[in-house]
Amino acid sequence: MNKNQYNVSEKLFELNEFSKKTRQYLHKIPELSGQEVKTSQYCHDLMTQFGYATKTYEGYTGFIADLIVDPAKPLIAFRADMDALAMPDMTNNEYSSIHEGCAHNCGHDTHMAIALTAANYLSKHRDEMHANVRFIFQMAEEDMRVPGEDKMVELGCVEGVSEIYALHNCGALETGYISFNAGVVSSWGSSWILDVYGVSAHSSTPQKGLDAIRETCRIIDYMDYIVAKKTDPFSPAVFSCGMIKGGTIPNAVADHVQACGTIRAMDQETDQILKSSFQEIIARSEAGGFKTTITYDSYPAVENHPKSHQRILEAAAQFLPIEHIESNSHPITGSEDFSYMINATRDRIGAMFSSAVAIKPKE
Template sequence: MSCLSKSIMVSSPSHAATTIRPDIQHLDLVSWRRHLHQYPELGFKEHLTAEFVAQRLTEWGIEHQTAIAETGIMATIIGEQPGPVLAIRADMDALPIQEENTVSYRSRHDGVMHACGHDGHTAIALGTARYLSQHRQDFAGTVKIIFQPAEESPGGAKPMIEAGVLQNPQVDAIIGLHLWNNLPLGTVGIKSGPLMAAVDLFECKIQGKGGHGAMPHQTTDAVVISAQIVNALQAIVARHVNPLNSAVVTIGQLHAGTASNVIADSSFMSGTVRYFDPELAHLIEPRMQDILTGICQSWGATYDLNYWRLYPPVINDAAISDLIRSVSTEVIETPTGVVPNCQTMGGEDMSFFLQEVPGCYFFLGSANADRGLAYPHHHPQFDFDETALAMGVEIFVRCVEKFCDPNP
C-alpha cells in the first residue's frame, strides 16, 4: 500500500484510536506550537525560535548547548542507568511564504510562514525533552535532542554533524518525524530503505546569437535550442533509468527573450533532479552533459551548466524502522494506522544524519479534511491537526523506552 493510496483514509480522523499517557496529554504542546507559528524564521536566522527553546530547557533544568551551527541547539537527557545513546532530531526553520490563514496564531512576520510543520516538530521535541527529564528512571543511557536550523535550505544537518552533535558520547541511532498532510490524522508512514529522494539542483545558460524575428537564418535561436533540450532531458529517465527505479528531472524555470519580434540571444533554465538510488548520481548528470553538448553543437551554440548535489536520499535502517513500526502500532490502534512502503520524491537533510548512524525518519499523519486542515505542504494556507503533536511525543518517548530499556 502506498502512502498516497486513498484506501488508507480513515472515515473520521478526529476519532482515531490512540494510546497517549496523561502526562503527555497535559503538556503545553499546542501553546508552544502556536507561539512558534507566530514568529517564523528562515534558515540560520532562527534566533527567536532558538531563544524560546533554550528558555524552556533552562526552566526545566535540562542540560543543553546553544549556537551550534549558528542557531542550532542540542539538549542532553541522561537516564538513571548507563546505556545506549539515542538522538532525536527536529528542524526549526520556516519558509519565505506569506501566510493566508486567518487563525489567531497566524504569522506575525511578513512574508515568512511555518508552511511545512516545523513549528510542530519543534514543539514535539520540546515535549519529548520535558517528559523524559521528568521520567529518567524509565530509560537507560542518554537521549540527545537536536533542534536543527535550515532544513529547507541551505541545510543545517551537515554543519551540526561537523560541530560534533553525534559525538561525546557517540550516538548509536537517530530518529525523527515529519508531520505529513499527505496522510490523515491517526496514521504513521514508515518504510525501511529509501524514504525520501536525493535532491540535486542545476542551472544552465544557453548562449546563441540573437536577431530579428523575421530573419531567423541570421541567428542561433536560444529559444528553439532550449525547447529541444527540455524535451531531450525527459528521455534521461524514460530511456536511461531502469524502469524499476524512480527518478525525476524537472525544469522549474525557463527564461528567454525580451520582445515578440526579437530572437533571443540567450536563455536560462534551472531545475531539480530526484532519485532514490544513490548510484543514479553517477548517471543523470553525465547524460545531461551529453544532451547539452550534442544539441548545442548541432546548432552552433554554447552552454554553461552548474550542477550541484544538495541532499542525498533519506535511507532508513531496517532495525530502527522496525522499532518505530512496533511503537506506532501500540500508539495508534486503528487497522490502517501504520502505512507501509511510504515514499516521496521530496528531499530532507535528515539524510546526512542517516549516513552517519543507523536511524529512521517517518511520517506522522496530520491532515483532517473535516476541519479544513488538509492543504499541502508549502501552501500559504497550510495547517495541521494539532492532535498529532501528542501522538508524536508518545511515539518518541516509547522509542526511547524500548531502545534504552533499563531492564532488557
C-alpha cells in the same frame, strides 16, 4: 487529543496544552532557511529551562540539546527542523503568521512542538530513561542553497550518536495514524541550475545569433525523453524545471538563459543516469557553439535501518491500534536532508516516519 482513544498516560496527557500552545506560537513566527533567529532562541530557551545542556554554533541558528542520565548508556538523537517557506499563511486565525510572505506551510512548527513536548516529558522522568537523549534543532531544511543538515553534521551534531530519528507530518493521513517502512523512504534529490550562453542578434536577423532560449527549451524537452526511455520503469524518476529566466528585450535573440529545477530518483544508479544524460545533452549544446554551466545541490536518499524500523513499530504499538500503523508504506519521490545525519552515525542506524495530522471533517 483524546486520551481515551489512544493509550496515553495521564502524565503525558498533562502536556497536551503545552504542546498546542507551543505549536501555535511557533506558527506565528515563521522564518526562512538560515534566518531562524527568533525560532531558535525560543526553542533554546525552553530546552535550557528543561535542564538540557545545549551547544550552539557560531554564525548558525541550529543547535543541539543533551540530557545525559548515564555517560555509559547509548546516545539517541531526534531531529526537528525549524525553517518555514516563502509563502503566504492562509490559516486566518489568531496564530497566523506575523511575518508577511512567510509561513509554516510544511509543518516544521509541528515538528518542533513535538520535539519540545517530548523533551519536556523526558526532563521530568529522567529516572525512567534507558538511554541518553539529544535533540537536534536544525536550520535550513527547505533550501538546498543554504547550509543546513550537512553543515550541522560537519560541525559535529551527531558525534557520539548511536541512533537517530526524525518525523515529518503527513496531511494525507488522518490524525492518529503513523506511516513508515524499512529501507528507502525518500528519493535521491538534486536541485540544478543551468546557464546557457548564446550570441545576441536582432530578431530580424536571427541567423547571426545563437538563441539561448530555444537551446534551453531543447535541453529541457530532451530530459523528459531521458526519463521516459533511459531509466528503469520500476525505479521511479522525476525531472522538473520550475523556473526559466532569459532575454532582455522582445526584439532580440537572447544571449543568456538560466533554468532551475530538480532531479529525483529512488536509487543512486538512476540518479547517475539522469545526471550523466543531462551532461551529454549539454555537451551537444557546446558543440553547437553555446557555452553552458550546470551546478547541483544534492541530498542522498533517506534509508531506514531495520533495527530502527522495529523500534518505531514497537513504540507505535504501545499507543495506537494496530490498524493505525502503516509499517510498510511506499517511499516518496520527495527529498530530505535527514539522510546526512543517518549516514553520519557510527553504524548508520536511524529512521524517519510520517505522523498523520489531517483532521477528519465533521459529519
